[in-house]
Amino acid sequence: MSYDHKAIEAKWQDRWESEGVFHTTEDSTRPKFYNVAMYPYPSGELHIGHVRNYTYIDLITRYKMMQGFNVLSPMGWDSFGLPAENLAIETGIHPKVSVEAQITRMKEHFRKLGAAFDWSREVASHDPAYYRWDQWLFLELYDRGLAYKATAPVNWCPKDQTVLANEQVVDGACERCGTLVEKRNLAQWFFKITDYADRLLDDLDELDDWPDRVRTMQRNWIGRSAGARFRIPIKDLAASFEVFTTRPDTIFGMTFCVLAPEHPLVEELISGTEHEVEAREYIVRAARESEIERLAEGEKTGVFTGRFAINPVNGKEVPIFIADYVLMGYGTGAIMAVPGQDQRDWDFAVKYELDIVRTVDAGPDWYGEAFLGEGPTINSGFLDGLDREGAKERIIAWLEEQGIGEGAIQYRLRDWLISRQRYWGCPIPMVECPECGLVPVPRDRLPVTLPEVEDYAPKGRSPLAAVEDWVATTCPRCGGAASRETDTMDTFVDSSWYYFRYTDPHNDDAIFDRAKAEYWMPLDQYIGGVEHAILHLLYARFVTKFLFDIGLSPVTEPFMRMFTQGMLVKDGAKMSKSKGNVVPPDRYYQEYGADALRLFELFVGPPTDDAVWNDSGVPGTKRFLDRVWKMGTATHSFVERDPNDDDAVLMAETHRVLKRVTEDINRFHFNTTVSSLMSLANVFQEYLGRSPVEKTFDEAYRVMILMLAPAAPHVAHELWEMRGMGSMLANEPWPEWDESLVAESTVTMVVQVNGKVRDRVDVPADITAEEAERVALDLDKVRGWIDGAVVRKVIARPPTVINFVLG
């Protein structure tokens, strides 16, 4: 017997909306809970991979509401970005038109899912009322020297006349047309996130409710390392170059140097040498490769410049190479190579037959290649005998005395390049005046709105640059003719602060009101894909700290508790529109209903793991819901009798499951939450098959419905109302378990001999070790294994296990 999921789900979706059940306002009398799922790019179709994520956030919203929290769970749209722009280039449809149509569709999907969002706080990053605050944020950063312009290389497709994202570069060629990609230097805007590197790193220690893997990834991404920076002179040239190393203690082991192909000194080094032609060819090849390809190269490649550097500590002349495993973007773009202590240098030295000098004593048992371990310094003149730290200190002091270097901290983190040569993004609110230079647009003239364009296709410059009457403006400072900045901002800027805007989404006077942020911030729960573990989370943390510094944000960290969920995989690939393997949820809504789909999404696997989509699972969860429905609506042949063991078993199981479900939700083990509920339904079936008492059933069933409410809200609400327990289940309190019912009086003890299970026996839960041993030795099977042998040791862990170790 199936319930009418279509009618029931539509009914409750209407009631939640019309009664404003999830509409939230500040309420100082109740504890708040601010619950956010990363706002999505409005790709139009919500597929079952999205459904999984939003089911999690929805379950938490409903659960926390039942626990008495004032829950805020808003939703919005990361609606700027490349996909809508690409669609516009292909079809001429304005991104605003396509994106807003998709938002409408996605909202309908969310409704069909039964999602408990507070839609009164909806934001969309392409809305001028939103992005004017991106621009405001930019100006605040600019005023404090944290937004600056500098040149940086971009991937450039000479045929398409456009800048390419790294992911659009495949094997050094444009993904679309196959033309070899070039590097071009453009003047672009940066945010100075490196100024916050130490705080971003140190504050990770406070984020105890973040997954360790995310914190580790962030730490490694920031990559703080202490070492030294010093200059190395070049033989026969009045020039030198600077290197950074984390291992200045190994300086005596430097047997060659390597410069990045883009290093500014390269030209001077190679010109006129007999290696010039070869070196130039190498540089051109390297320029075509992406950073990842350069680092991924199995074998290190490089080319000799024909020049030698002079090791400042011992005057030794060492060859200078150009190699693409050294990046211009990290450190100084030049390294001292110490093959004895660095594996990449070792590989390179072996390949090009360069000297290897060990400066750390690896001990007699070491037969490996580069030695990274600890040991006394050797072959190093005045550093000999010192340990790593001692040698580091000594050599840094020496470099400082000589005036050629100093101790230095190096970060792997680079400043945040926010310029995009795109149309569909937030315009950067700057003006370039021939008289005054770069001038910010005054705040009272924000937003600088995106102009209409006739053609979205790139023509060698940002699409905005083609809109001449938009570009032409007057200088806010001198009033003369000036031109607007034509780049737009990285969409990560939009997403770095939207959770602040939710707290005060309609404010026209400020990005948000501090008092409102004080009530809601920080987020009590943030959920999103692990693919955002580094960039988005780091940028959001940076912007929060900046907003704190200017007195707006009440917190220095935005996300108290972070949860990163896995992806949904189908046919061996992440479910995504571009892979063409998306499964839309509509047919599940039709055939089985949103509750069955939600339940299966929860059940499909651990939320942190990737899950493989299996079509046949949803009927299973629907069967379960049908069984629960049938139990609650069919007439049972209840009997009048005194309470017996059957009643006790039902109540005990109900409370045990209640405890388990509560704990599992708290730990985000939603898959086992569902299995526990399924097991409980099986216990109900058994109970009803015996001689059920109505009062016992009603009491247990009531708890069952309450537990079902966050996961399968529609059917739970309907049952709740039908059975006359109240009119709006969402507002009912979450039940508490009775510890005395949960406790087990007897437990099955496992009896092992030499660690192998040989028998099991039911024992009282409070059995002592001595008694346990006596009971176990009484078992025929156990005696059979022990007889004739000496029991050397008994490991008793009553009441669950006892192990006899034979001698």
Add this chain to the structure above:
RNA sequence: GCCGGAGUGGCGGAACGGCAGACGCGAUGGAUUCAAAAUCCAUUGUCCGCAAGGGCGUGUGGGUUCGAGUCCCACCUCCGGCACCA
């Protein structure tokens, strides 16, 4: 390559260092049905055995432990991120 994860039945998965495979899917057999669907019941890691029972089994190889899917070391495979997809 670097950083971070994950490998358990036919499938998704469960398992505070203590009964490996809960729960579900699928499959097989049965009940019900004129028949089917739906529903209900039973079986379902693997090998040996009539059975009782026993052997083996959590990617591979080692180690720690009375006891390892779980902890440690090495390796293999797959996935995510690598700064202009979001």
